[in-house]
Amino acid sequence: MPPIGWAVARRFSCDVPIYTATRGSSTRTARRGACRCGCDAISTSLATARMTATTPTSGGTHMSTDTDQGIRRFGRFNTLGTATLASREIRRFLNVWAQTVMAPLINAALFLLIFTIAIGPQRGDVMGVAFLHFLAPGLLMMTVIQQAFANTSSSLASAKVQGNIVDTLMAPLSPAEVLAGYVAGSVARGLIVAVVITIGVWLFLGVGLAHPFWALTFWVLGSIFMGSLGLIAGIYAQKFDQLAAITNFLVTPLAFLSGTFYSIDALPGFMQVMSHANPFFYLIDGARYGMIGVSDSSPVLGLGVALVSCLVVVGLAWTWLRKGYRLKP
Structure with a gap:
């Protein structure tokens, strides 16, 4: 019961009331009593929270409370957070689908048209198949890896330049979860582009999937590889000029010199060795095997x-994310 001349003014979450003076008590006494009661209430609340947080339960395990800070409550892997990040990346490129999905299809079609007009029927078979049939899988895979690289690199570089990368860094996501979310977006973009171009070359050239398992495997691995490489480029680049330099002087030459438009058997010996040292070559060659055998x-x-x-x-992308290289001050 509150003392005579006092009334409840506020109630804390610990249900300890603070009383304020009403008529019938002196002003000075009321102020002292209110201060004393308020401090006692706060102290009691904090003490109760500490005891709850530090006292083990009957089974000997720690009782989780809202006062626990820095404790991960998502298990070993934050599935919901990773899926949310991946969904954001997928929605980001689907919002501009004409640029990210249809433009690669038109670009591949233009390449096929130009080679058809420039070379014509004079071009013989390559590895026992028609030249356009040989060319189509290479163009498809080259487009897939370029789009997968662009997805993560542009997303991360834009976030850094615009200053909203902090939204991702402050989220309850580990470096592995951030990496998985970004790469999942790249894989989704790469597979969508691959399916769209595959439908196109099947309709106009009659090129299908000779070995669907191998084709899908190399599409996914190529998207993972280039998505992770794009993440590394996005972390390293501090502005769009640096990212453009990486794309123009590293990614594009490796893609064009990886057997996309030719068989490496026609190259001199030292260039064949260089091609075999290029990981892009194996991605494009594997995708070609999956499509034309x-x-x-x-x-x-x-x-x-x-x-x-x-x-x-x-591994390199995860290491840079864990250390905050070029991401944190």
Whole structure:
């Protein structure tokens, strides 16, 4: 019961009332009593919270309360947070689908049209198949890896330049979860582009999927590899000029010199060695095997090289995210 001349003014979450003076008590006494009661209420609330947080339950385990800070409550992997980040990345490129999905299809069609007009029927078969049939899988895979790279690199670079990268860094996501979310967006974009172009070349050239498993495997591995590489480029680049330099002087030459438009058997010896050292070559060659059933190298060897390459770039991207390299002051 409150003392005579006092009334309840406020109630804390611990249900300890603070009383204020009403008529019938002196002003000075009321102020002292209100201060004393308020401080006692706050002290009691904090003490109760500490005891709840530090006292073990009957089973000997820690009782989780709202006062626990810095404790991860998502298990070993924050599935919801990772899925949310991946969904954001997917929605980001689908909002401009004409630029991110249809433009690559038109670009590949223009390449095929130009080669058809420029070379004409004089061009013989390559590896036992028509030249356009040989060219189509290479163009498809080159487009897939370029789009996967652009997805993560442009997203991260834009976030850094605009200053909203802090929204991702402050989210309850580990470096592995951030990496998974970004790469999932790249894989989704790469697969959508691959399916759209595959439908196009099937309708106009009659090129289907000779080995669907191998085609899908190399599409996914290529998207993972280039998505992780794009994340590395986005972390490193401090402005769009640096990102454009990486794209123009690294990604594009490696893609064009990876057997997209030719068989490496026609190259001199030293250039064949350089091609075999290029991981892009194995991605494009494996995708070609999955679509038309012919390749310059064994698809099993290509699968091994692609897996090792993915592990290397994924590991480097995870390390940079964990250290906050060029992301945190």
